[in-house]
Amino acid sequence: MISGILFISLVVFLLMSLPIGISLGMSSLVTIAAASPISMETFVQSMMQGLNSFPLMAVPLFTFAGEVMGKGGISKRLINVASVFTGRFTGGLGIVTIVTSLFFAAIAGTGSAAVAAIGLIMIPTMVQHGYDKGYSSALVATAGTVGVIIPPSVCMVVYAVAAGASISGLFMAGIVPGFLIGIGLIIYSVIYSKKHGYKGDSRRYTFKEVGKIILDAIPGLMIPVIILGGIYGGIFTPTEAAAVAGVYGVIIGLFVYKEIKLSDLVYLVYRSVLMCAPVLIIIGISTGFGRILTISQVPATIANAILSLTSSKLLVLLLINILLLIVGTFMETNAAIIILTPILLPIVTLLGVNPVHFGIIVVMNLSIGFITPxxxxxxxMASQVGEISFDRLVKKIWPWIGVMIILLLLITYIPQISLALPKALGVM
Structure with a gap:
């Protein structure tokens, strides 16, 4: 009865087009009023406990760092470096976009930031060189999904809090899958470009120009080195690394590249607050929502239902992937992580799936939701940046979604892709 009231009211509020955070809170209040699974005091305490987390401080800090780096001229310099090494190949501009997205992912930690920062430059450039606008916009949108997989990743921080997993282990586990996704996207881009005659950039760089471009980009390229090197060198925690990244980004933007002004920092802080405040509200309310789920034994019921269908790890993971892909099409990513992790994690751990590996599976599934209508x-974001209708972009995105699903299955069923590096470095 409790779970029925909770989920039916949630669906009703979502159908009323209320924001996901408000819908979660309202459905929780309706359930408390109707069935009293917990008291209001307990619900509020659960919300506060969900937010009273040191690792969660990394969310606003990485958000601010990504904003500073996106506005500070780093993306333009990363594109220049990628152009030097990959721009001349078939479909070279597509390769440049994907490679730049990989680097930017290791700086910003979010997907939409990469789409905005890189798309503003690369979509018009690709169109000028004869690339189809729909294809170019779809490529940029898909490449941006890597932002939540390659560390530092805000979504991984949220999963670590929900699952009680190691943030350092998750960060390191995301590196190889992130690069595998990049390689998969490049392969598809090259095949498509050959079929449609998309050539690379014909510009030839002198050694002097190459040296100047690389030297100019070094301050930006050092950011992931500082973040990951500091974490795994034991110098600072992932949360402290987020603060270091923000300070470093400010220094680079103000004094090295000089593309942001001191007065811009107020606006960048404001933007960061607007972006991360809804996430933190959702996390707090989702924790209270999850407390009601636990009290009503919904996780155990769902686990038993799934395991009654099959005890095969392969089939259970397939069912979970399908569920997560569907959820990712309509639910905010961090809310989905907070709600579903306590439900699904006990199921997969019973079957011997490592929680860190499962975190990569969850994050990648939901990242595909970023490009799924x-x-x-x-x-x-790509529709706005590329000045293309959403309907036209949707028609072009389906092959990219297919490529991402193939890569998802590889990462799901070959756990060594995610676990080999963190195990080798002893961070698990």
Whole structure:
């Protein structure tokens, strides 16, 4: 009865187009009023406990760092470096976009930021060189999904809090899958470009120009080295690394590249607050929502239902992937992580799936939701940046979604892709 009231009211509020955080809170209040699974005091305490987490401080800090780096001229310099080494190949501009997205992912930690920062430069450039606008926009949107997989990743921080997993282990586990996704996207881009005659950039660089471009980009390229090197060198925690990244980004933007002014920092802080405040509200309310789920034994019921269908790890993971892909099309990513992790993690751990590996599976599934209609955040961003209708972009995104699903299955069923590096470095 409790779970029925909770989920039916949640669906009703979502159908009323209320924000996901408000819908979660309202459905929780309706359930408390109707069935009293917990008291209001307990619900509020659960919300506060969900937010009273040192690792969660990394969310606003990485958000601010990504904003500073996106506005500070780093993306333009990363594109220049990628152009030097990959721009001349078939479909070279597509390769440049994907490679730059990999580097930017290791700086910003979010997907939409990469789409905006890189798309503003690369989509018009690709169109000028004869690339189809729909293809170019879809490529940028898909490449932006890597932002939540390669560390530092805000989504991984949220999963670590929900699952009680190691943030350092998750960060390191995301590196190889992130690069595998990049390689998969490049392969598809090259095949498509050969078929449609998309050539590379014909510009030839002198050794002097190459040296100047690389030297100019070094301050930006040092950011992931500082973040990851500091974490795994034991110099600072992932949360402290987020603060270091923000300070370093400010220094680079103000004094090295000089593309932001001191007065811009107020606006960048404001932007960061607007971006991360809804996430933190959702996390707090989702924790209270999850407390009601636990009290009503919904996780155990769902676990028993799934395991009653099959005890095969392969089939259970397939069912979970399908569920997560569907959820990712309509639910905010961090809310989905907070709600579903306590439900699904006990199921997979019973079957011997490592929690860190499962975290990569969850994050990658939900990252595909960024490019899946009707609510793909990266699609909307690419539509705006590329000045292309959403309907036209949707028609071009399906092959990219297919490539991402193939890569998802590889990462799901070959756990060594995610676990080999963190095990080798002893961070698990």
């Amino acid at each position: 009707p609510l793909g955040a990266n699609l909307f």
